[in-house]
Amino acid sequence: MLVFSDRLCLVQPSSEYQITSHQYALALTFPYLIRFLELDQKFRLSLYVEGRTEQSFSKHLQAEQPHFVLITSNTATFPHAVKLAQIAKSEGCYVILGGIFASMNAERIATNYLCFDKIIKGAPPAGMFDQFPLDRIVEGKRQYDIDFEVxxxxxxxxxxxxxxxxxxxxxxxxxxxxxxxxxxxxxxxxxxxxxxxxxxxxxxxxxxxxxxxxxxxxxxxxxxxxxxxxxxxxxxxxxxxxxxxxxxxxxxxxxxxxxxxxxxxxxxxxxxxxxxxxxxxxxxxxxxxxxxxxxxxxxxxxxxxxxxxxxxxxxxxxxxxxxxxxxxxxxxxxxxxxxxxxxxxxxxxxxxxxxxxxxxxxxxxxxxxxxxxxxxxxxxxxxxxxxxxxxxxxxxxxxxxxxxxxxxxxxxxxxxxxxxxxxx
Structure with missing residues (x-):
């Protein structure tokens, strides 16, 4: 049975270009998730940005001790997402993958990458952490009303x-x-x-x-x-x-x-x-x-x-x-x-x-x-x-x-x- 905790780590894999050239940007993925899922009200949050966070990922997880690890990925960063997920699993975390790459390839990822406990297809359903879904592939839909402040x-x-x-x-x-x-x-x-x-x-x-x-x-x-x-x-x-x-x-x-x-x-x-x-x-x-x-x-x-x-x-x-x-x-x-x-x-x-x-x-x-x-x-x-x-x-x-x-x-x-x- 899944044991919930109040700690959650948001993980941003980086392309090698970002890491070697130190070219980063604050994307909207995690701010949107925090707003939609009220993560800041449900969890003590930490953020790991590959190549930017000074600690290694293992040390970050050991220090923060999150139960959930949420990884977002596009095509360029997917190989990095796999490596980070494997590290998170070795530290006993529950790993959730989302993003457009996961949404378009959820079935193949579920079959070939056991390091992801859940794959979000589309946008995560509202209240996902209030009534945690049992299916490994979780289907949601985009909330089209974006007229809110971020x-x-x-x-x-x-x-x-x-x-x-x-x-x-x-x-x-x-x-x-x-x-x-x-x-x-x-x-x-x-x-x-x-x-x-x-x-x-x-x-x-x-x-x-x-x-x-x-x-x-x-x-x-x-x-x-x-x-x-x-x-x-x-x-x-x-x-x-x-x-x-x-x-x-x-x-x-x-x-x-x-x-x-x-x-x-x-x-x-x-x-x-x-x-x-x-x-x-x-x-x-x-x-x-x-x-x-x-x-x-x-x-x-x-x-x-x-x-x-x-x-x-x-x-x-x-x-x-x-x-x-x-x-x-x-x-x-x-x-x-x-x-x-x-x-x-x-x-x-x-x-x-x-x-x-x-x-x-x-x-x-x-x-x-x-x-x-x-x-x-x-x-x-x-x-x-x-x-x-x-x-x-x-x-x-x-x-x-x-x-x-x-x-x-x-x-x-x-x-x-x-x-x-x-x-x-």
Whole structure:
């Protein structure tokens, strides 16, 4: 029989990029859990952040003696979550895994990783610790009403280790777009959106103004025009990072973002190749190229740093693609107020991978990247083609002076065993 105690440890695994580069951010996962499940009223809480907490995990558990250990994980941190869970089990803890990776792969994790006592599929059900569920896979659902304040939770001493790091914030949850490849639409109801009120956003961000960097994690900040029009945080934060679709950037929208206080704008360029654009529900390549450069010009005019994101090694990618786009992006440099990000194509485990993808799993050794781990090579490629692509990629990093955001890559091969079972 399960013995309950009043001690609970929240565990944040880190990617190797975060650990080696000391790049951390206060995410919303644990503040939301504390609010939804009233954890601060039921338990004495501790927090372990891999790579940031000074103690080893074993010593932290021995000092805090929690009964429950709650681990959240995305794809990039899952191998680390497994190692931490094994340590927690060796210390006699009851281990619960949650997060989007667990939600999309709950059955496979339950079968293959006995170090997790429970796997939460979706959001944990309200009152979970009042009437503890018996099933190993616990199914919950997202609470769509997000119009509540979280600034007081984010400001708890529990999160003091993040005091000098960026803080994440969510104005709108959900997305109205119909991208079939998106994990957000798979795990939550497609097309459902909920918004915070102006009053709640003002109160939260005023409370967080002692932080230097605010990262708004909405998939598209322009889904919240009422907030953008009513708030002005230009003097509150040194940096405000937000994301939008590149085809929504126009004179009016960029002006609104500037007035709100956005300093850095992430935009998914994805590709300049027609086939990939069509599969990503973007316009055809000729129109898309004009749209992309118009967005870059508008960011420059309004003194907003543009952060375009380009994918590498995606299905259908031509072998000379990276050489072909060099003339397009030669001037995308920090000196021109553009910080280009390259993202190796990494479908989410749990999504339908599509024809030919499973056999093309490369895995990777991208330990210097802060994104998902599994990497694929396009159909028709062999390993020599991949080596050439990496050489071309490293050249683009040099030309765009973007090594701060895109470390050099020389090979692939890490974590293959950990991810194979999710794609076969």
């Amino acid at each position: 600034g007081d939770i984010l400001d708890l001493p529990l999160f003091d280790c993040y005091r000098n790091d960026p803080v994440c914030y969510e104005i709108t949850f959900g997305c109205v777009y119909n991208c079939s490849f998106c994990s957000l639409r798979r795990i939550w109801n497609a097309g459902v959106c909920s918004h915070r009120s102006v009053e709640v956003v003002r109160s939260d961000l005023k409370r967080l103004a002692n932080r230097q960097v605010l990262k708004i994690i909405d998939d598209d900040i322009l889904q919240s025009p009422h907030i953008l029009a009513a708030c002005d945080f230009r003097s509150s934060f040194k940096k405000v990072i937000a994301e939008t679709r590149i085809d929504r950037v126009n004179e009016q929208s960029i002006s609104v973002l500037k007035e709100f206080g956005v300093t850095h704008l992430i935009m998914g360029v994805e590709s300049f190749e027609n086939e990939h654009l069509v599969s990503s529900l973007k316009s055809r390549s000729g129109i898309w190229t004009k749209t992309v450069f118009r967005a870059m010009d508008l960011c420059a005019r309004y003194h907003i740093t543009a952060r375009p994101v380009l994918q590498v090694l995606y299905p259908g990618m031509s072998k000379n693609y990276l050489q072909n786009i060099l003339p397009y992006i030669r001037d995308w440099t920090p000196t021109n107020n553009i910080e280009v990000f390259f993202s190796f194509f990494t479908p989410h485990p749990g999504l339908d991978p599509g024809k030919g993808i499973a056999s093309n799993l490369l895995t990777n050794d991208l330990s210097d990247f802060d994104h998902l781990h599994p990497v694929y090579m396009p159909d028709g490629y062999d390993i020599d083609d991949v080596k050439k692509i990496l050489s071309d990629y490293n050249q683009l990093v040099d030309v765009t002076e973007s090594v701060e955001f895109n470390p050099y890559v020389s090979s692939f091969g890490k974590y293959k065993k950990e991810f194979d079972l999710f794609f076969n």
